[in-house]
Amino acid sequence: MNARALRTGSLTDDEVGIIRNLLARGGYKNQDILGLINTVRRLEGRDETNGGRISEVKTHKPRYKGIKATSDKDTDSFITRAKKPAGFEKIDTGPVSINILEALFPMRKGSKDHLAITETDQIECKESFGGQHWIDNCIKAIAAFANNKGGYIAFGLKDKTWEIVGTDKVKYEKYDRKNLNQKLRSYFSCGVNFDMSSLDRGGKTIGVLHIPPVKIKPVMFIRQVEGAAEGHIYYRYQGENRLIAPTELQQIIEERIRTLSETILSKHVSNILSNGIENSAVLNLDSGVVDGKAGSFVIDEELLPKISFIKEGEFVEKSGTPTLKLIGEIKKSTKIVATKKEELIKLYPYSWQEMVDLVKKQIAGATNTQINNLIKSEKLKVNKKYSSFNFRNKSLADKYKQSGALPSGTPSIYNEAAVNFIADKLSNKAGPPL
Template identity: 45%
Template sequence: MIKALVAGRKHSNQEIAGLINRARGDATNDINSGRISNIKNGQIKKYFATPAASAAELDQFMENVRPLALGDDGPLSPARLTKLLPVKLGLPNSLAITETDQIECKKSVNFIMKTIAAFCNNKGGYFVFGVENGTFNIIGLSDDKFEKYDLNKLNQNIRDQLGIGLDIYTKIHIINGKKLGIVYVAPAHTKPVITIHNTGDMAQGHIYYRYPGEDRLISPTDLQRLIEQRVQQLSQTILSKHLTNIMRFGVENAAVINLATGEIDGKAGSFLIDEALLPQISFLKDGEFVEQSGAPTLKLGLGLITSS
């Protein structure tokens, strides 16, 4: 599918990564734009023989992963934006809003990395360009700077400063003939997002979080909640993988090994591996074993076990 998306030349590497990650739905297995570049340039040998998806397969894929932000009920849908940015009664050039934990207004196009970091660590948020901060008067954008803004450069800056790729969507929104530039920053797939450099008003190793009207260091309570969500997400991913393998192998053929005690328990019964042998056990990823001359091998011989 990646080869088909690359060949279509309609999406940047960052956009392709976002589409693939959305389809996978597994934050622990996200692909980055660097891997897209490697596949595009033929630098990964195991993908050489993999053909590109057909046009029909690509169309079906795009339908399945249609960006949530652009959907009929997504964050950038007309209905959502109308509700998000209501006009004051009797004052058609002023919005009836305040800056919340999801809205940041700017008179002109100006992305603040600290705000991006804060948005993605919370539930996502919107930059609204063309609205004066504080008064929330609709100024509008008079030039085409917003349309011409290089999102690839923004995505690269995000990776350089936050070390992660984010889903970012843009849209022009018209209110009473005035053009607003709307940018939606989606929540990060994996939280918390931590700054990796000292730059501007951000410090290396800090976690910023969006609170009503401000971006600041995350509170202990919110950090604890993010950590608990991360652990739960990882646990669900691991459990799902194990259940998938059990169903693939068959319950009668599956067993669980306790690496602390050496006990292997399955439907057919249980047995123990001598604790002295446990430190010698290594696990190899399927298909990635490379034999090395002289490398130690642990051989387990299973025979009839009788009780005395």
């Protein structure tokens, strides 16, 4: 400890030295440094500090004058301890293992019913679990964690005091995870994984829901719920979930581009070099044009919806087995092939209301709610086989393609396949959706 008078949450000289070293290295945000510092503080049973302390060191506040940066060796040791605490090397250190949860949710010194934590960019607390709306109450936090670096929602803790009120252990551990999974699929533009566990603290049970970061960001809402509108993107900041700021959204976009460059593009380049340029061609999944060194050919328009899943990444390719096999007779085209897509209105001629009216003509008693539930659960709005977004102008379409964020007020239009699909699902044979 140092000679300065330290209050709860104050930084020690050693911590100030660690912060100075991390800041000098570059690449560490304030929230990253705060996470490392607080992880070690929790392991030592000390109260957490806040992001303002990091900023004070960064701006050279007089109270930290004369405290030098620690050595790289000591700083590396500190990082290792924060990321993998001593003694955990040979035991389970999964995100919901008992070892990790005990380190994340330590008891406050001298207390039997309070934790020594605070809400951070990776921890959010809820007093109750269960009931009709518990998922809706957590939905923005789940999206926010998935869009950042993941996090934990703890049930059975009072906000701000961190008093352990507990939750029903049997009810929590027997909860059917399928219900949560189906809810998330209906709320979000992509799948969000999760895991559930529990932790005994002070003779009571804390339920813990872990949300890892999604592989391809951002996660956006595709329906309105609890203050979140369609197209909203939430991000986890220190102690709060809020609409993503331009800086973080730009980082997600850049990371997505980098990932695509390192994976998909490098894979294609590798295949071209392996197969030979003269034996390689490029398929445009929108137009169906396959362009190679010696010329081009076109895949029939009727086949395009059937192979569009390649673009969405919704397939698993077995080693050595082609994902798709195209068969049929090759015919000469009697017309000039244009790469420009046919007008959307010809491919998807029905508005939502027109589509609903056509479904109701086929299925007596069908309701708007049943139809909308199917559109959401089957994700018809993002399936080119059935529907397309009708953007007001090219600028909005380009923005959606680049960011994945759907501009507010963009309508969906549908085709005959969508009408038949929904009617079939609502038929007596399939039964109406719940």
